Structures are given as structure tokens and as C-alpha cells.
Amino acid sequence: xxxxxxxxxKKSVLDPQGAAVAQALAHHGLENIxxxxxxxxxxxxxxxGTIDEARLHQLCRDFLSNPVIEDYTFExxx
Amino acid sequence: MRFAVLQFxxxxxxxxxxAAVRSFPGASADLVWHKTNSLAGFDAVIVPGGFxxxxxxxxxxxxxxxxxxxxxxxxxxxxGPVLGICNGFQILCESGxxxxxxxxxxxxxxxxEHIHLRVETTATPFTKNARPGQVLxxxxxHGEGNYVCDDATxxxxxxxxxxxxxxxxxxxxxxxxxxxxxxxxHIAGIRNAAGNVLGLMPHPERACDALLGSTDGRVLFExxxxx
Numbered sequence: 389x390x391x392x393x394x395x396x397x398k399k400s401v402l403d404p405q406g407a408a409v410a411q412a413l414a415h416h417g418l419e420n421i422x423x424x425x426x427x428x429x430x431x432x433x434x435x436x437g438t439i440d441e442a443r444l445h446q447l448c449r450d451f452l453s454n455p456v457i458e459d460y461t462f463e464x465x466x
Numbered sequence: 467m468r469f470a471v472l473q474f475x476x477x478x479x480x481x482x483x484x485a486a487v488r489s490f491p492g493a494s495a496d497l498v499w500h501k502t503n504s505l506a507g508f509d510a511v512i513v514p515g516g517f518x519x520x521x522x523x524x525x526x527x528x529x530x531x532x533x534x535x536x537x538x539x540x541x542x543x544x545x546g547p548v549l550g551i552c553n554g555f556q557i558l559c560e561s562g563x564x565x566x567x568x569x570x571x572x573x574x575x576x577x578x579e580h581i582h583l584r585v586e587t588t589a590t591p592f593t594k595n596a597r598p599g600q601v602l603x604x605x606x607x608h609g610e611g612n613y614v615c616d617d618a619t620x621x622x623x624x625x626x627x628x629x630x631x632x633x634x635x636x637x638x639x640x641x642x643x644x645x646x647x648x649x650x651x652h653i654a655g656i657r658n659a660a661g662n663v664l665g666l667m668p669h670p671e672r673a674c675d676a677l678l679g680s681t682d683g684r685v686l687f688e689x690x691x692x693x
């Protein structure tokens with residue numbers, strides 16, 4: 389069992405990496421694309437039945453993401 | 467005056483900070499390993515630049531949980547002067563001692579050059595000997611120095627006079643071209659509400675010896691030493 393945490397830059401924060409990739413995608417012929425945002429995915433392996441979602445939210449807020457600049461989501465997968 | 471210069475795995479401006487401090491009469495500097503949990507006996511703390519924990523996760527994100535940071539928070543709460551330089555500024559923001567955050571430079575490049583910054587407040591122990599509006603020529607060396615914060619935080623920083631330095635050109639004008647990394651409101655450094663915690667991206671410790679091209683960083687150390 390694992391938790392997959394996805395951290396992305398907040399919409400209000402400039403994401404120069406995403407902007408550079410959007411430009412490169414246009415060079416590859418992909419037309420009329422909107423914004424590209426680059427984040428990170430963190431996979432945490434956990435023993436089955438031990439997932440405490442409230443605790444996971446706390447860790448995401450306090451450590452895995454910085455709420456000033458980033459948003460996070462997580463999902464639990466088998 | 468006894469300075470503690472913190473050392474994390476990946477710090478690389480720690481020795482520069484020690485050398486800069488020791489160039490002033492009446493100042494001593496000791497390296498303090500991040501696993502230490504006391505700052506007893508020190509009069510000032512420098513959180514130096516570098517790449518603590520390889521900048522993994524986010525710059526300063528892992529260092530904020532080192533044991534020494536609890537001691538730094540206590541030291542700061544008692545009014546002790548704390549100076550965060552470059553990665554040290556990032557660590558102070560991550561730990562909540564300073565508001566906002568530092569993200570990737572606008573143009574994605576790592577910047578290593580001399581820039582100009584204007585002193586915006588002399589109400590900190592680190593700038594009290596500077597003239598308001600004084601322009602300093604000091605090097606920067608960072609990939610993630612783009613200061614961001616929300617509108618409410620920016621308003622608070624402006625209203626409380628917490629913006630310590632802004633990037634400017636040589637004449638002290640905040641032009642777009644003189645903002646090297648895209649920082650909000652040209653912010654190069656800020657202080658906390660009380661004034662005793664200051665963080666900045668430029669490296670004053672690298673501008674303390676004429677041989678290195680500038681001595682404009684000395685005013686920060688002279689200020690703290692005369693307080």
C-alpha cells in the first residue's frame with residue numbers, strides 16, 4: 389500500500405519550468421496549448437492498514453509542500 | 467561579540483562567513499554543527515549559504531527540521547540577531563521565521579554576478595550603520611532567489627518597513643532590468659516584524675575584502691558589531 393503525494397506550484401506562482409516546457413511543446417508542433425505546470429510526485433510505501441489520512445495531510449502541509457507556493461493532493465493506492 | 471555560523475550538510479559559504487566575521491576587531495566566529503541543540507554563549511547567529519541537504523524537496527525544506535533550528539527559533543524569540551544569507555534566507559523562510567518563499571529564478575539560470583541593492587530600512591541590527599537608500603554592490607549566487615509572497619503579506623511587509631533591501635541599478639532605481647531573478651517588488655532581503663531576524667539572497671560576506679571586488683558588505687557586520 390502506498391500514498392502518492394502530488395505537489396504542484398500554486399496557480400498564482402510563476403512556474404518558469406512549466407513555461408519553458410510549454411514553449412518547447414509548441415516547437416514540437418503541439419498547438420493551442422494552455423499553461424504547463426511542473427510539480428513532483430512523492431510515493432510513500434506504507435504498511436497495509438496504517439494510513440492515517442489526517443496525519444498525512446499534516447505532513448503534506450508542514451513538510452512535503454510549502455503552502456506559500458504549492459498545492460498538494462494525495463491518493464492511496466494498493 | 468561571538469557569532470555562531472551554522473553548518474548543515476551541504477553548506478558551502480560557512481567558511482566565508484567565518485572569515486568575514488573574523489576580519490573585524492572584537493568579533494569571533496565558531497562553526498556550529500546542525501545537530502547541536504543549543505546556542506548558549508553566542509551573541510549573533512549566521513545561517514550561511516550553500517545547498518543544505520542538496521536542496522532536496524525544496525531549498526531549506528529539510529534543514530528547517532535540524533535540531534539547531536529549534537535553538538535558532540528560541541534565540542530569535544528572545545531578540546537575538548539572526549542573519550540568513552542565500553540558502554540561509556531560504557531556511558529562515560521555510561522555518562517560518564520570515565514570511566514568503568524563494569522559488570526558481572524567472573529566467574531559470576543560476577546567477578553568479580555582482581548586483582546592486584538599496585538599503586530600505588536601517589531598523590535592523592544589521593543595517594543600522596547604513597544610510598537609508600544607500601546602494602551596495604554585492605554578489606549574488608543562486609538558482610532559486612525569486613522572492614514570492616501573497617498580496618496580504620506584501621502589504622504587511624511594506625507597511626511595517628520589513629523590506630530590508632531591493633534590487634536596483636547602480637543609481638538606486640528599481641528597474642525591471644535590475645531585478646535579476648524576478649523577485650516580487652524587487653525584494654532582495656526582508657526582516658521580521660521585530661527586526662532582529664534578517665534574510666537576504668546576496669552575499670555580504672563575499673563583499674568584505676577589496677581583493678574580492680567590493681567591501682560594501684562590511685556595513686552589515688559593522689552594524690551588528692556596534693549594536
